[in-house]
Amino acid sequence: MKKIANLLLASVLGGAFALGGYILMVDNNQLEMIGQTSLPKPIQTNYIPTSNYAAEVTDFTKAAEETVNAVVHVKNVAVSSANPLLEFFYGQGAGGGKTTVGTGSGVIISPDGYIITNNHVIKGAKELEITLNNRKSYTAEVVGLHESSDIALLKINESDLPYITFANSDNVKVGEWVLAVGNPFNLTSTVTAGIVSAKARNINISRETRMIESFIQTDAAVNPGNSGGALVNVRGELIGINTAITSQTGSYVGYSFAVPSNIAKKVVEDIIEFGDVQTAYLGIRPADLNSEGAKELDLNITEGVLIAGLTDDGAAKPAGLKVNDIITRIDNVEISQFSDLQGYLSSKRPGDVVSVTVIRSGGKKQFDVRLANQFGKETIGELDFSKYLIGDLKKISSEDATKYRVNYGVEISKLRNKNLIENEVKNGDIILRMDKEKVYDIDGIEKILRKNKGKNVILQILNQEGVVEYHRLGVNN
Secondary structure, three states: OHHHHHHHHHHHHHHHHHHHHHHHHHHHHHHHHHHHHOOOOOOOOOOOOOOOOOOOOOOOHHHHHHHHHHEEEEEEEEEOOOOHHHHHHHOOOOOOOOEEEEEEEEEEOOOOOEEEEEHHHHOOEEEEEEEOOOOOEEEOEEEEEEOOOOEEEEEOOOOOOOOOOEOOHHHOOOOOEEEEEEOHHHOOOEEEEEEEEEEEEOOOOOOOEOOOOOEEEEOOOOOOOOOOOEEEEOOOOEEEEEEEEOOOOOOOOOOEEEEEHHHHHHHHHHHHHHOOOOOOEOOEEEEEOOHHHHHHOOOOOOOOEEEEEEOOOOOHHHHOOOOOOEEEEEOOEEOOOHHHHHHHHOOOOOOOEEEEEEEEOOEEEEEEEEOEOOOOOOOOOOOHHHHHHOEEEEEOOHHHHHHHOOOOOEEEEEEOOHHHHHOOOOOOOEEEEEOOEEOOOHHHHHHHHHHOOOEEEEEEEEOOOOOEEEEEEEOOO
C-alpha cells in the first residue's frame, strides 16, 4: 500500500514538473510571437521628418450658410425686335417681337441692394426680376455694365440685406477649395464644391467683343443658370463671379470659369463712382513667350510677356521699358503669360503706379510705371474717342449737303487712323452712318464710339467721288 502511495506521489510530481515545463516553454514561445506580430511602428512613406503633421480639416457648411442667402435668382424678360416686313404687309403689331425669359444668378454685395451679375445674364432685358432666397421678389434697375469683363451692376430698393464681401483674388491659390453658389436649371440656392484648377485662363470666349480673359478655372460644378453667381472660398468670401463653361453639350463637363473678384470689384466701383469703367494701359504691344521665341532671343526662359512694341503715347515708353524686355512681375504678381498681365491691369485705373520687373540682357530691372488710358492720359477728354480713333471732324458743309443730296453726315478734316488711311479713306470724305445709325455732328460720333468700347463698329463713308464705302473701325476698351 505504501509502495502504491509512493508511486502515485511520484507520478503526480513528475506530471507537475512536466506540465510546468511545457507551460513555461509555450508561454515563452507565445511572447516571442506577439512580439513579432505586434502593430508595426508607423513610418511616413514621404519621409517628412515632422511627426506632428495633421491633415487640413475643411468644413463647407459655414461658407455655404453665409453665402446662400446673398445669392439671388435673376429673371430676364426680353422682347426681340419686330419684323418690319410683316408689319408692312399685315399691319402694325403683326410683326411683333417674341418675348423670351432667361434666368441666371446674382450676388448681393451691399446691404442696401447692390447686386453684381454677368452682363450676358441681363443683356437685352426689358424687365429684370430679382428673387431672394426667402422667395421675396423685386424689380431691379441696371446701374451700369461693362461688356469687356461681362460684369453688370443692378440695384433693388431694399435694406439690411445679407451680402458677400470681396476677397483679394490675387491671393487665390491653385488647389484651394472653393464653392460655387447659384441657381442652375432654376434650382435655387444650389451649392457645389471643387478646387481652383488654374488661374489667368484665356478661353477665347467672344469674337464680337474684346474680352478681358483672365479667368479662375475650377472643377466646382457650374451649369446654365449659375452665370452671375458666386465663387467663394471656405471663409465665404467672394473670389469670383461664375461666368462660363466649355462644353459640347451645353452642360457641365468638368470645369468652369469665373471673373476674378478684383476685376469685378474694380468694375463695380468705377460704375458707381464714374458712371463708366476706367481702363488702364501699360502702353505695349505684348507677345507671349514660348520656346521658339526664347530661342530667337537667346533666352533660357519661356515664361513672361515679351514687349514686342511700344505705343508712342503709352505709359511704358517714358518709364524706361524697351522692346524685347520680358515682363515677369507686376507689383507682387508673377507674370507668366499675357492673361496674367491683362487680369492684373484690369484691376487698376489710369494714374495708378505699378512696379514692373523685366528681364533685359540676362539681368533683372525694375521700373515704376504710371498707367494711362488708351489715349495716353489719366482722364478722358471731351472728344478723345473721335479724335484718336478717327481724326479731326467737322459737320458737313451746306455745299456738300446740296452736292450729295444729304441732310446728315460728318466730314473728316484730318484723318489719323492708320487702318483707314491704308484703306484709302481720305480727308474730305464724309461719315454718314455708324452701325446703321445716322450721324449729324461730332458729339453724335463721340457718343456712339463711347457706347461701343471694346467692339468693332461699321462706318458708312461717302467718298469724294460720290461712292458709298463701308469700313470696320476697332474701338479700344
